[in-house]
Amino acid sequence: MRFLPTEEQVSFAEAIDEIVEGAGGADIARSWADGDTAAGLALWRQFAELGLLGLRVDEEFGGFGGTASDLVVVFERLGYHGVPGPYIETVALLPALVGDDARAELAAGAIATAAVDGVAPAALDAAIASHRYLVREGALHLATVGEELSSLAPTRRLSRLIASSEPTPLADGVLDRALNEATLAAAALVLGAGERMLDEAVSYAKIREQFGHPIGEFQALKHQLADVKVALSFARPLVWNAALRADEAEADRAISAAKVAAGDAAMRAARTSLQVHGAIGYTGEHTLRIWLGLAPALSAAWGTPAFHRARIARAILPKER
Structure with a gap:
């Protein structure tokens, strides 16, 4: 198994970095958090032109036809930059659930979001989405925007959805695979957010x-930053392993392990980065707030840590007779 990106994936990741930085970098997320979505939507269109939105759509429908490993590469970079928008729903979840026409529209740049009863009950950025779906009792519904909800992350605007069409039943196993794909993307996203917080902490x-010396010279702080680096370094192979096993029988266990490890590492990064930044880290004006909110929000999204730990336990513990 290869746990490292290929040369093509490295080039794709670098292209994402260049596009985001050229479009404004962290200012895109800051503006989005303040209610100005113009820069974020412009970035969405650029990614559509790059083919990123059709990453998991077959070429016959205008997509990229990428692998689960490609998905990990892309979403780690999106998390690193704190890119706002319903990318998990559009790129990872919905291509497997919608029909051919809608799948082609997603690949072409349509903004889509979804809520899944029991797993992801609130839809992200429903107000700006042209395609809204509600998954309920194993069936797919078109939906309209309902009650708005709050989020820990300033860039994540959540809403309830209301079914507005007759249900379209989903084939056996389709929803489970789509949810695994969304969970894998969330794991990569929160891993990228953790890496960004570590970089921000080290730079600051x-x-x-303090006492006439950079705080980075203090041994205690070095140890904390090293612990974050170790946690992220241990989480990354689990995320890659999950991507490589996405189509195998043990996919559930591997994806849950990746989600838990990436979420825990990002939460450690958030605590340490906030401590390093001190009082300015708490302020709404500081860019760090983008990732400080993403870490707990994404750790709980697409299955809480308790949900995924229970799924791991069911997979490894002997079944009762």
Whole structure:
């Protein structure tokens, strides 16, 4: 098994970095959090032109036909930059659930979102989406926007959805595979967010001084930052393993392990980064707030840590006779 990106995947990740930085970098997420979605939507259109939105759509429908490993590469970079928008729903979840025409529209750049009863009960960015879906009792419904909800992450606007069409039953196993795909994307996204918080903490530790020395010189802080690096480094192979096993019988266990490890590592990164930044890390004006909110929000999205730990336990513990 290969647990490292290919040269093509590295180039694709670099292209994403260049596009995001050229479009404004973290300012895109800051503007989105403040209610201005123009820059974020412009970035969405650029990604559509790149083919990113059709990453998991077959070429016959205008997609990229990428692999689960490609998905991990893309979403880790999106998380690193805190890119806002319903990318998990559009790119990872819905291509397997919708019909051929809608699948082609997703690949072409349509903004789609979804809520799944019992797993993801609130839809992300429903107000700006042209395609809204509600999954209930194993069937897919078109939906309209309902009650707005709050989120820990300033860039995540959540809403309840109301079914507005007759149900379209989903074939056996389709929803489970789609949810695994969304969970894998969320794991990569939160892993990227953790990496960004670590980089922000290390950079700030080099310039913030106490007692006449940069705080990065203090041994205790070095140990905390090293612990974050270790946690992220251990989580990454689990995410890659989940991508490589996405179509195998043990996919559920591998994806749940990746989600738990990536979420735990990102939460450790959030705590340490906030401590390094001190009082300014708590302020709404500081860019760090984007990732500080993403870490707990994404850790709980697409299955809470308790849900995924229970799924791992069911997979490895002997069944009662």
